[in-house]
Amino acid sequence: MKMKAALVTDLEKVSIEEIERPRIKDDEVLIKARTVGVCGSDLHLFRGTHAFRKPPAILGHEIAGDVVEIGKNVRSVKVGDRVTVEPQYGCGECEFCRQGLVNLCQKKVVPGTAKWIGVFVEYFNAPEKTVYKLNDAVGYPMGTMIEPLAVAVRAVRKxxxxxxxxxxxxxxxxxxxxxxxxxxxxxxxxxxxxxxxxxxxxxxxxxxxxxxxxxxxxxxxxxxxxxxxxxxxxxxxxxxxxxxxxxxxxxxxxxxxxxxxxxxxxxxxxxxxxxxxxxxxxxxxAMTYATRDFREAAEMVNGGLDLTDFVTQTLDLAHTQEGLDILSRKKENVVKVMVEF
Ligand SMILES: NC(=O)c1ccc[n+]([C@@H]2O[C@H](COP(=O)([O-])OP(=O)(O)OC[C@H]3O[C@@H](n4cnc5c(N)ncnc54)[C@H](O)[C@@H]3O)[C@@H](O)[C@H]2O)c1
Ligand SMILES: [Zn+2]
Ligand SMILES: [Zn+2]
Incomplete structure (x- = not known):
């Protein structure tokens, strides 16, 4: 089955393409994306200054959505759950993973790379261990804000x-x-x-x-x-x-x-x-976050922290290019640009 995805295909150029919908492994869930966020690191890919991501690459790592399918070993999440994803997982064995510092794992897997699709897609697969449930009162945009909030938690907590x-x-x-x-x-x-x-x-x-x-x-x-x-x-x-x-x-x-x-x-x-x-x-x-920082950010948002003010633009997938242009050139008042499906 095909789905739409937003890719950076060239310098400052985003295209919407039809790609294969991911198939989930036994320990993964399939998430129908509802909102995804544009982040400063997407701009690095967009402008060609990213350390390791080079075009063509699917954008994004900030997502909230609905679980639509689960692998046969998945226990903690069910179809219909509203979730966000911690967009990283480590090897689980190195000195950093053993201390919970997945962010520093040399073999860390992140979205938008050969091993994991980016989140600017209609359907996103994620290992169960990276999935966090959202309370009913938490809207998808707030669920999407948990990822950047986790960066702040780490920076202040360190x-x-x-x-x-x-x-x-x-x-x-x-x-x-x-x-x-x-x-x-x-x-x-x-x-x-x-x-x-x-x-x-x-x-x-x-x-x-x-x-x-x-x-x-x-x-x-x-x-x-x-x-x-x-x-x-x-x-x-x-x-x-x-x-x-x-x-x-x-x-x-x-x-x-x-x-x-x-x-x-x-x-x-x-x-x-x-x-x-x-x-x-x-x-x-302060590099992204350890899993405990992400959990703390999820708890803050699930506990009612409202960051609605920070979402200054909401566009649809077809206008992803515009979203990146706005953030890149700061041509409008902007904090967080979100794409809504
Ligand atoms: N370490 C990490 O894990 C991590 C995670 C996310 C983002 N980042 C980085 O953090 C930085 C901020 O990210 P962001 O998403 O908030 O970007 P942003 O573009 O939203 O914010 C940067 C802000 O800095 C302001 N600014 C520009 N020049 C300034 C100056 N001389 N003095 C004071 N302010 C100035 C801009 O007007 C803008 O409001 C970026 O470099 C980004 O790549 C790091
Ligand atoms: Zn981010
Ligand atoms: Zn590791």
Whole structure:
């Protein structure tokens, strides 16, 4: 049986093609997609800057839908369940898998590759262990937001600095705003967000940021010092790419504070390491999520966390190209673009 799929076929070119519907294995379920999200990493494929995905490739890894078929060994999920999928599974044996760090497994399998179809398809197969049920009250778009929310959960949770007085989030796109939501949830008091787009700054204020500034107009480190009696932030999370972003983050963090890097900055950028030494700061990377982070994000959404505001555009599959163009060129006010089936 055939189905429709959205593929990046060339640089910045999306086509809708008929492909073979996946057949499920005994430990898999078949999901009829209801909403799928466009993510920053889809843009890397779209623009030809992705580390390993090259066209032609099926887009996407953020999905919510209905289970329409289950393999004969599947026990925890049934036909008719509304679900989302953690879009990764590991080898189960390596040192990282044994610690639950599937995100770091060398043999990790992710959608949109030779081993697993992308989610911009009418029917998506997924191993039972990657499937999470959605409560009845959770709409498909919110189910689809669990994946990016899990990225934010990991980034905020990875910090080891104990104080939660002040957090700085550099970049208030989908990931930055979701970090804000998670940080408020975990009890950060003062959260200062940056962005270069007015709409995103307003969105940050709406979702509880103490201050939201354009760092080209207002000095970030000064703002942080003013709001922390000169101490600096406990933590800074980098959720945007810019040549000066590491220095900006380091300049606003206190002694013994931390810098978490989430943004996938693929080119080399300069960094004055002196500040980090002088102030004994720590820097860490946050790569997607471990399964426990995904579970926590699913629990937050199933518990009623509403992220509706962040879905700024909803298009149909035929308009996937437009969705990527909007996100890529920021030609409209945009946080999350979703495709609805
Ligand atoms: N580590 C991971 O697992 C992971 C997962 C998802 C996304 N990412 C990466 O995180 C980054 C953010 O993703 P996103 O989906 O939120 O992207 P996005 O495009 O929605 O958000 C980026 C935001 O940064 C803003 N921005 C641009 N220049 C800025 C600057 N100089 N200072 C402050 N803000 C600036 C933009 O206006 C935009 O609002 C991307 O690099 C993406 O590839 C990483
Ligand atoms: Zn994503
Ligand atoms: Zn492994």
């Amino acid at each position: 910090a080891t600095v104990k104080e939660k007085d002040c957090l700085v989030i550099l970049g208030s796109g989908t990931i930055g705003l979701l970090c804000l939501v998670v940080a408020k949830h975990l009890g950060y008091e003062t959260v200062i967000c940056t962005d270069v787009a007015r709409f995103n700054l307003d969105m940050a204020i709406k979702h509880g940021a103490t201050r939201a500034i354009d760092p080209r107009e207002t000095d970030l480190a000064d703002t942080v010092r003013q709001l922390t009696n000169g101490k600096g932030a406990d933590l800074a999370l980098i959720a945007a790419g810019a040549p000066n972003i590491l220095d900006q983050a380091s300049a606003c963090v206190k002694k013994c504070g931390e810098i978490g890097v989430i943004a996938m900055i693929t080119e080399k950028i300069p960094f004055h390491s002196y500040q980090i030494v002088f102030n004994e700061q720590r820097m860490y990377g």
